[in-house]
Amino acid sequence: MNSRSTELKLIEIIKKEVSSETPLTSVITDIGDDCVILRPTKEADLVVTKDCMVEGVHFDLSYTTPYFIGRKLATSNLSDIGAAGGRPLWALLGLGFRSDFSTAFYQSFFKGLLSSLKREGVGLVGGDTVSAKERLFFSLTLIGEVPKGKFLSRAKARPGDRIFVSGPLGDSQGGLFLLQNRIKPPIPRNPLKYLIKSHLDPSYPMGLGRRLLELDLASSSIDVSDGLSTDLWHICERSKVRCIIEESAIPISRPLRLLSKAAHVRPLDFAISGGEDFEIIWTTPPHKAQEVKKVASKLLKRPPYEIGYVEEGKGVFLKDSRGKLREIGRLGYEHR
Amino acid sequence: MNSRSTELKLIEIIKKEVSSETPLTSVITDIGDDCVILRPTKEADLVVTKDCMVEGVHFDLSYTTPYFIGRKLATSNLSDIGAAGGRPLWALLGLGFRSDFSTAFYQSFFKGLLSSLKREGVGLVGGDTVSAKERLFFSLTLIGEVPKGKFLSRAKARPGDRIFVSGPLGDSQGGLFLLQNRIKPPIPRNPLKYLIKSHLDPSYPMGLGRRLLELDLASSSIDVSDGLSTDLWHICERSKVRCIIEESAIPISRPLRLLSKAAHVRPLDFAISGGEDFEIIWTTPPHKAQEVKKVASKLLKRPPYEIGYVEEGKGVFLKDSRGKLREIGRLGYEHR
Known part of the structure; x- marks a missing residue:
C-alpha cells in the first residue's frame, strides 16, 4: 500500500472499531x-x-505483537493518570504508520488499545x-478528571511517612531479559510465561490511586515506569526528603527468584532498576498506615508491601539486613 | 550524544524555555x-x-529550519482550534528526537514553537x-475551550448559505513548489520570498473563528489544511449539501500569479488542491452575509472573499465564467 x-x-x-464502542455522552462531536x-x-x-x-x-516486533503494543500504550498512560488519583476519560492517538504493514496488523493494534481503554x-x-x-510510532494523550483541588502529587511526602508498593517489582524487566536472550535460562514453563506476560502485557492496580485520594490516605505517589530507584528519586527530589528502603522488604515474585538463580543475576538488580512494572509506590503518614493497608488489601485482593520510610535529607537509600545504608541514586530502566 | x-x-x-514563560494560574502542577x-x-x-x-x-530539513518547524507545528494545531471557534489554552508535546542533532537545533525548535504558542x-x-x-517526529496536543454547547462544526452548512474564505489560497503550495524545484522560475525576489514564507511559516486568521462563533455569524467552518477541494468536501459530506465555487472568485495572490505564469502551472491548481494555507473557509446564511463581511474585514484588516454558495445535493463543484459546473471532488494536498 x-x-x-x-x-x-x-x-x-478507527471509525469501525471506535463506533462499536459505547457512545460517550461527554463527547459532543465525533472523531x-x-x-x-x-x-x-x-x-x-x-x-x-x-x-x-x-x-x-x-x-x-521480533518478540511482541501489535495487540500487546496497543495494550501497553494504554497501560502506560492509564497508570500515570491512576497514580495521580485521576479517573481517565478520553484518549487521543497520534499514529505514525508504516505502509508495508498489513491492515490486520493495525486492526490487532486497535483491538489491544481499545480493550484496555474500554475496561476503564x-x-x-x-x-x-x-x-x-x-519506524512505527504511537503518541497517546489521555485526559481524565480529579476532584477539584485534589490530586496525588510527588511533592508531599513527609519525614516519618511509610513507603508502600502495590505489587512485586522487577517482573517486567525479568520478562524483557528472557525475551532478549535467545538462550532461555532453565526455568519451568509457568514462571517463564508469567515473566514474559509481565513485560508484554503488564497489569496495574486499577482504581488504587483514586481510592487513596478519595480517602486521603497517601501523601505522595508515583507509578513504577522507570524503576523503583528512579521513581522514588522523583518523590525525594520533589518532596525534599530522603527515602530508606529495606532491602529485605522489596517484593520479589517467585518466578523472578527462579530466573535470577538460573541466570545468575541478583533479583534486586531487576527489582531496583527494572522499569515498566506499573505498580504504584506511595507514601502514607504513620498514623494512617494501618488503614491504608486495609484499604489497599481490599482493592488489590492481597496486602500491599511496606518497603521503607521517609526521612529528612536527600536521595534514595537501600538498608541491608545489618542496617547499613547504600545510596542507590537514579539507576532506573532506560529505553535505548 | x-x-x-x-x-x-x-x-x-524545555524546563528553561518553559519556565521563562508567564506562569499560567490554570496549571496546578508543573511539567x-x-x-x-x-x-x-x-x-x-x-x-x-x-x-x-x-x-x-x-x-x-534541506529547506526548512527547526524554528519554522516549531512554528508550523503550533500553527496547524492553533488553526484547528481557531476554526472550531475555540480559545487555545494548553499544549502537550510528544517529541521524537534524533541524538545526532545538536542542542542548538532543539533550542531553536522550542523557540519557534513557544513563540507561536505564547502569542495565543x-x-x-x-x-x-x-x-x-x-527520523524526527513531533506530536502536539492542544487543549482549548469553547462556550458550553457552542462550537463551529462542519455539519451545519445549509442550502442558500454563502461560502467565504479569509485569505488567498495556494500560496503555501506555491512556496513548496519553489522549495522543491532546484531551478527557480524567474520571478522577482519579493514575491518569491512571500511564497516561501507562506509555506515555511504560514499565517492564519487569529481570533476569526472565535469572533464568528461569538456573534453567531457562521453555520459551518473548517481550516484549509488539506486544500480547498478536500476541506470543502468535508463540509459537504458532514452537512449533506453541495458547494458551488465560482472559479473567478477564488482569491489568488499576485505572487502566486507570477509564479504560475513563470512555471506554466495554472494558479487554480495551486489554489484548489494546495494545502497548509491555514485560512478559514466558512458558510454564512444569506441574511447575515453583509454583517459577516463587516466583522471579518475589521478583524482581518481587509475584506474576506466570498467564493460561492451552498445548495442541496452532494459534492464540490467549480463554476466557470460561462456557468458550467465541474465536480472537483477531493483533490487535496497529500503529504507523501
Missing part, C-alpha cells in the same frame, strides 16, 4: 473532525498525560494518522 | 510530573486537537520526550 491508501484504511479501521468537543464535569480539574512509544526503542471506560475520541516511513 | 543524554538535555531545554493538572473554566466545553509532523513527510497565550504544560532514532 502507499501511504495515502494506508491512511484511509486506518481511518476506516471525523479535526477537533473534538468534550464536556468535563463542573467540579473537577483535568489531569492530562502523554506517552510515546517508538518501534525498536520501546518495543521490538475511556473513549478514543480523536487524533492524527501520519506516515512514519520505516 | 547518546539518546539518554540527549533526552536529559532536552528536558533541561516535571508524568501528569499535569489543569483547571478549565466552569461554563466551558473543551476543544481538543492533535497534529503530528514527521521528518521527510511533513517537512524537509498557550502554555506548554507537559508531554513526553523519546528517541526516534533516524
